[in-house]
Amino acid sequence: MARDTSPIVKQSRREGYALHPKAHKIMARKSGIPGQHAHGRQGKPSLYLTQLREKQKVRRTYGLLEKQFARLMNEASRKEGLAGENLLQLLERRIDNAVYRAGFATSRRAARQLVGHGHFLLNGRRVDIPSIRLKAGDVIEVRPKSTKSGYFTQINDVIGNSTQGPLSWMKTDAKKLTITVTGNPKREEAEVDINEQLIVEYYSR
Secondary structure, X not given: OOOOOOOHHHHHHHHOOOOOOOHHHHHHHOOOOOOOOHHHHOOOOOHHHHHHHHHHHHHHHHOOOHXXXXXXXXXXXXXXXXXXXXXXXXXXXXXXXXXXXXXXXXXXXXXXXXXXXXXXXXXXXXXXXXXXXXXOOOEEEEOOOHXXXXXXXXXXXXXXXXXXXXXXXXXXXXXXXXXXXXXXXXXXXXXXXXXXXXXXXXXXX
């Protein structure tokens, strides 16, 4: 299962956007892009560079590789409606993102690891593929065996440290450790600091 293992804080500094909760504190101390000659490379960005950086920011926020992201953008463009909003909806409906949004993990990377290690059931079947796409009516639950692990016995602390709020498209039961998908994500429920139109323009070149 391919994944990007480069340091998330370094990625965050490159994009000028905190891609992980722990990046906020470090970025407050270290501003600007990383690298020995970073300051010499800074200047007014071109439109292409602005589009590229927005694409990279969103791709890294959701933890996708380039080919995965390009395929998703292609699918979003073929669907009815606005391509940019379709893209964000597809990203939000990933099972690893749902685990993160439900507060069962403090970051998408952590959620991806939990799913990849097989800690969840989807409609009663064990799953270990973070990119699985959810639909209305799907039920995610922690495997009975996993509920006895140290992580899930302290899940209330994890949920308490989560910055995620209630969402219209899912219901979370912290006691039963279940997530029920009730609909589709709305645009305003995705990351607010995203300009999806720049991504559409990047792939329309």
